[in-house]
Amino acid sequence: MSSAILEKAKRRKTDSENKAKQGQGVVLPQENNSVVKISVDNILQSRFQPRISIDQKKLHELAKTIERDGLLQPIPVFMKNGEYTLIAGHRRLEAHKLLGRDKIDAIIVDFIDNQKLASMAIIENLQREELNIIELAMQYKSLLNEGIFTTQRELADSIGKAFPDVSKTLSILKLSDKILNDIKKNNTIKDLKIIDTIRKIPNDKDAFEFYNWIKKENPSRKEVDFEYKEMFNKKKKKINEKNYVVSHRSDDKIIFEVDYADIDEKSITEIKKQIANIIKKLDMSN
Numbered sequence: 001m002s003s004a005i006l007e008k009a010k011r012r013k014t015d016s017e018n019k020a021k022q023g024q025g026v027v028l029p030q031e032n033n034s035v036v037k038i039s040v041d042n043i044l045q046s047r048f049q050p051r052i053s054i055d056q057k058k059l060h061e062l063a064k065t066i067e068r069d070g071l072l073q074p075i076p077v078f079m080k081n082g083e084y085t086l087i088a089g090h091r092r093l094e095a096h097k098l099l100g101r102d103k104i105d106a107i108i109v110d111f112i113d114n115q116k117l118a119s120m121a122i123i124e125n126l127q128r129e130e131l132n133i134i135e136l137a138m139q140y141k142s143l144l145n146e147g148i149f150t151t152q153r154e155l156a157d158s159i160g161k162a163f164p165d166v167s168k169t170l171s172i173l174k175l176s177d178k179i180l181n182d183i184k185k186n187n188t189i190k191d192l193k194i195i196d197t198i199r200k201i202p203n204d205k206d207a208f209e210f211y212n213w214i215k216k217e218n219p220s221r222k223e224v225d226f227e228y229k230e231m232f233n234k235k236k237k238k239i240n241e242k243n244y245v246v247s248h249r250s251d252d253k254i255i256f257e258v259d260y261a262d263i264d265e266k267s268i269t270e271i272k273k274q275i276a277n278i279i280k281k282l283d284m285s286n
Contacts, residue, residue: 048118063095074105088124134184
């Protein structure tokens with residue numbers, strides 16, 4: 001193979017790697033491939049942009065890549081009433097501002113509806129795998145609340161995700177604010193299945209202790225599932241052994257004392273059933 005062919009193949013590989021670094025690869029509807037230069041100050045952020053925070057270290061790395069190799073793929077925008085709105089490429093735009101550049105290469109898309117705009121913004125972040133899972137859940141919820149998507153299934157189909165994944169992602173917002181804020185700030189746990197297991201723990205105190213154990217030990221899914229089942233069995237055993245005692249009994253009255261500390265609503269229901277069975281047995285013996 002000639003050196004010229006090898007050099008050409010090497011350049012293609014380098015371009016491909018740099019595109020990956022710049023987080024590019026979203027397929028967009030467009031009329032042509034003409035590129036225009038637009039002032040960075042004239043580009044509005046999309047209200048559907050799911051990113052809440054940007055990793056500054058990675059933003060500086062991206063800026064260095066663009067400064068060295070140039071912008072390998074222009075950002076897509078659409079124009080309405082003389083204003084440009086960003087469709088995808090939020091980090092590329094911010095990197096240009098960081099470099100002090102006045103203009104950025106862009107491709108103008110003639111028309112795009114709200115659903116397509118929202119799904120493209122989400123897809124771009126998912127492709128880079130940099131979107132915090134809590135931020136993603138909040139964005140899903142926002143799009144549903146605003147009526148951009150009427151159902152979870154419609155949202156899932158639009159972004160190419162399985163419906164159960166979208167449903168589980170939304171359900172993690174039921175976690176306590178303490179856990180949600182920590183995951184959002186520190187991106188401590190990224191595995192949706194593990195986070196969903198934490199969500200299943202009804203008591204906030206137990207859930208937070210379990211969450212801290214996961215943060216510290218970094219266990220596998222199998223280990224998390226095992227510990228969760230162990231915790232559930234211990235709680236069940238505790239209910240059976242020590243949560244209530246008969247404190248007073250007379251010919252016409254039985255008084256039970258119940259310790260409600262660290263007992264969730266489901267467990268309280270179980271205790272009531274057990275007490276009812278005791279009373280029933282006492283009635284039968286009389």
